[in-house]
Amino acid sequence: MIRAEHEVARLRPGDFFGEVALISGEPRNATIVAVTEVDTYVLGKTDFQTAIATSQSFRDQLYRVYFMRH
Numbered sequence: 001m002i003r004a005e006h007e008v009a010r011l012r013p014g015d016f017f018g019e020v021a022l023i024s025g026e027p028r029n030a031t032i033v034a035v036t037e038v039d040t041y042v043l044g045k046t047d048f049q050t051a052i053a054t055s056q057s058f059r060d061q062l063y064r065v066y067f068m069r070h
Contacts, residue, residue, distance in 0.1 A: 016065075022048045023066050 008030060011017065021028040022045060043051065052059040 019048075019062050019066055020070055023062065024070070 011032075017030070017032055018028065020026065052062060
């Protein structure tokens with residue numbers, strides 16, 4: 001199935017993406033395309049799980065965004 005491309009959001013400095021798949025275990029549901037040059041940081045599943053297990057503030061921020069998006 002080919003899906004038409006449409007813009008869902010524009011991310012700003014400090015925004016993040018990909019947390020829904022990491023939290024829920026569901027397949028990702030979007031493709032991110034940069035329209036300008038960007039710096040990105042990647043956090044793999046193991047490191048992600050460690051970060052949410054050890055940082056209450058990180059976990060709280062992620063879950064707030066997760067429940068808004070999901």
